[in-house]
Amino acid sequence: MERKSDIRAEIDNARLMTKLSVIGGIITVVVLLIPVLIFGVIKPDLIGSDVFSLGVIPYSLAVVFAFAAMIYGMLNTSAAQEAEEKQLLEKRNDTHALNVEEDVRFTAGRSFENYKKYAPYVLSILGAVLVAAVLVAFSRYWDGRLEKPAVTGAVYGPVASAVFAALSLFAGAFFVGQSRQPAFRWLRAFGAWLLAGFVIMFLSMIVTVFASSGGRLDTVIARVVFVILAILGAEFIVSFIIEFYRPRTIREMRPIFESKLLSLFTEPGGVMRNIALALDYQFGFKVSGTWIYSFLERSFFPVVLFWALIFWGFTMIHEVGPSQVGIKERLGKVVSEEPLQPGIYWTLPYPFGEVKRFSCTEIYQVVIGELHADGEEEAEEVADDGHGHSQPQKKSTGGEPTPVVLWTAAHGSDTNNFIVAVEPGLRSAESKSEDAEGKEDRNAASIAFIRMMIPIDYRIRPDGVMDFAYRNADPVATLTRIGQQAATEYLASTSIMDIMSSGRASAQTALKERIQKLADEHHIGIEIVKVMILDSHPPVEKVAPAFQDVIGAMEEKEATVLKAESYAARTVPEAEAEAARIRAEATSYSYRTKTIAEAEAGRFNTQLVTYRIMPRMFRLKAYLDLLENDCRDIRKFIIASGLDNEVYQLNFETKQQLDLIDVDASALGGN
Structure with a gap:
């Protein structure tokens, strides 16, 4: 009699679970999922909140798990009724020769067991795929839109979010409480995701109430919720994998598609009981009966919550450094347009209050053109500072020397070519290359392409901090485009040989003046410190070899x-x-x-x-x-003119003058 009453109770519980899952699923689809789809996805301008749109995920999962619980209840009802029929057959006298358990007519019990065995795996994969697909769709939609849709009904957002939050809270709390009974365990995942929808709707109510912050608070919270939902989606896969390795108990109570992370908020005591069961299983004795575990069970979550509140309270304290100025914000709005001087300041806790800090002495740098010799450009995304624009990039201090790369070797990117003029009498490298092929174009324009890297060093002016922070959506990107515009305009009016040789210094000065003028016109709030022209050379692929020949000539x-x-x-x-x-x-x-x-x-x-x-x-x-002067060195003979008949004998062998060896020594020594 007792066994029969247990079967009847099981049948009643299974039927009740089927009714509850059907009612809960219908309520979720009609009252929650469909309005969220309409207001959040199909007509996003009615609410104007990305957080509200993300409510599609928990409500969709709740519908899936409600449908799974309904099938569970139906199969459980059939299995219990079959067990009741078997019990009646066992009492008949004419069935003593039959094995009721092996009767092929009784398949409900086997179907129910197979469903309990395999359905959790299917639901885990289905939940992971659903979360991933919706998050990818939202990510592409957010990245592809130019701006958030304007809100057409400012009142609809807070009211709708509050209504959906209340419905989700009451329904989720009811189903989670009902699931504490073992017969209704499969309703716990359904109730947990309804409570997750309550959290998202509550956050949506907050961001829509403070819609005057320009949507920044909604963007920040939407990104946080996006990451949390991605983690919950990844938990399905993790649970699916570790299910093959974790220890089993005699009676497995928890389906693997049930989120442990959600249970931290929906049923903290249940998590502690699961931990206790795991410890008891691992150590072989009742660890949960010790006083240490009892103390941790009572104090763990309050202590964690207490420290979380303390850490959250620390976000109210902000320091503005010695070389910085700050801007104080409250709920996304600037409290005072007068910049904060160095010191300690208090605000509301994040994300309701914040102090933006900017350095007015540090030199930042953006680069126009190619950055590295291997062709990589400065294309990496910079983290958003919360205003929709990126933080300025600090000037690199260097370290290892940059390798020397000849501009005739293939390097750099082909997307940073600038048009420059060609001096009269010097044809462009392109024309030279065509001449080599016999295809000279005599009507070709006297222009050429040049590649270069233009680093722009700048700093934020103290009187331009407000302009830098709020006047432009992305001042760094604006400065980059200004630099490209100024470089394109100036280089089109100068000569390629001047840029590559003696005119580089004057070009740098002219570019600095142009960029500063354009930056002032766009109210960026910066001061251009230096503009440099580096790595200037013609394009490498076809022009450089011919240009190299021209340069060689x-x-x-x-x-x-x-x-x-x-x-x-x-x-x-x-x-x-x-x-x-x-x-x-x-x-x-x-x-x-x-x-x-x-x-x-x-x-x-x-x-x-x-x-x-x-x-x-x-x-x-x-x-x-x-005779005395002209004939001084000539030997002379004097002859009297009156002696005509005389014959003279002249000895020309006689020396004209005597040497020392011709002197008679005996005559000299007579004394």
């Missing part, structure tokens, strides 16, 4: 010109010196000849006067001067 031309100038510098002074020497010698010869001629003329005039006075005496003196 120009270098050879320059070398020849320098050699000619060197030869001229060496030859011209030598020629000028030789000409000066010749002129000096000619002048000296002219002066000497003229002077000698004048002296000869004067001497001749004097001799003429003397000759005219005493002719014979002049001739005699001239004759004697000839």
Whole structure:
């Protein structure tokens, strides 16, 4: 009789569970899921909250688990009724020869056992796939939209969120409480996800009430909820995997699709009981009966909550550093437009209050063009600071030296080419390459492409902090585009040879002035410290080899010109010196000849006067001067002119003058 009453109770519980799951599923679909789909996904402008839209996930999972609980209740009812029929058959006298347990007509019990065995695995995979698909859809939608849709009904958001939160709380608490009975255990996952929907709707109510913050609070909380839902979705996979390795008890009570993380909030005591059962199983004795475990069971969650509140309270304290200025915000709105000076400040706890800090002395840097020799560009995303724009990038202090890469070798990206002019008389490298193929385009424009890296160093002005923080959605990206605009405009009006050689310094100065002017026009609130032009060269793929030939020819031309100038510098002074020497010698010869001629003329005039006075005496003196001066070294023989008949013998062997060896020594030593 007792066994029959137990079966009847099981049938009643199974039927009740079926009714509850059907009622709960219908309520979730009609009252919660469909309105959330309409207001959050189909018509997002009615509520205008990303947090509200994420409520689709918990309500969809609740519907899935309600349907699973309904099937569980139906199969359990059939299995219990079958067990009751078996009990009646066992009492009949004519069935003593039959084995009721092996009767092929009784399949409900086996179906129920198979469902309990395999359905949790299917539900776990289905839950993981559902969460992943919806999160991916939301991620693509958020990344693809230009801006959040404008809210058309400012009142609808808080009211709808509050209503859905209340319904989710009451329904979830009821089903979680009902699931504490073993016969209704499969309703626990359904109730837990309804409570998760309550949390999301409660957060949606908060962000829609404070919609004046410009949607920033909604964005931050939506990202947090997104990550939490992703973790809960990953828990399905983790539970599916560890189910094959965790220890089993004689009677397994917890389905694997039931979230342990959600149970921390829906049933903390149940989690502690599960921990106690695991400890008892591992150590072989009742660990849960010790006083240490009893103390932890009573105090663990209050202590964790207490420390969580303390850590959350620390988010109210903010420090503005010595070289920084701060901006105080409350619920996403600026409290005071006057920047905060260095010191300690108090705000509401995060995310309701915050102090944004900016350094006005630190040098930041953005780079226009390629960054690395291997072709990588500065394309990595920078973490958003909460205002929709990224934080400025600090200037790199370096470390290892940058490897030397020839610009004729393949490197860099082909997306940062700038148009520059070509000097008259120097055709572009493209035309040179076409000439080599016999396809010269005589009507080609005198332009060329050049690649370069333009680092822009800047700092935030103290009086421009508000502009930097709130005037532009992304001031760093705005500065990058301003730099690209200024570089494109300036380089189109200059020569490629100037940029690659002597005109680089003036180009850097001109770019700095242009970028500063554009930054002031866009109210970025920064000061341009330095603009540099680095790694300027023509495109590598086709132009660089031909351009290298042109540069080589120009270098050879320059070398020849320098050699000619060197030869001229060496030859011209030598020629000028030789000409000066010749002129000096000619002048000296002219002066000497003229002077000698004048002296000869004067001497001749004097001799003429003397000759005219005493002719014979002049001739005699001239004759004697000839013998004395002109014939000084000539041997002379004097013969009397009156002795005409005399014969003279002249000995020309006689020495003109005596040497020391010809002297008679005996004659010298007579004394």
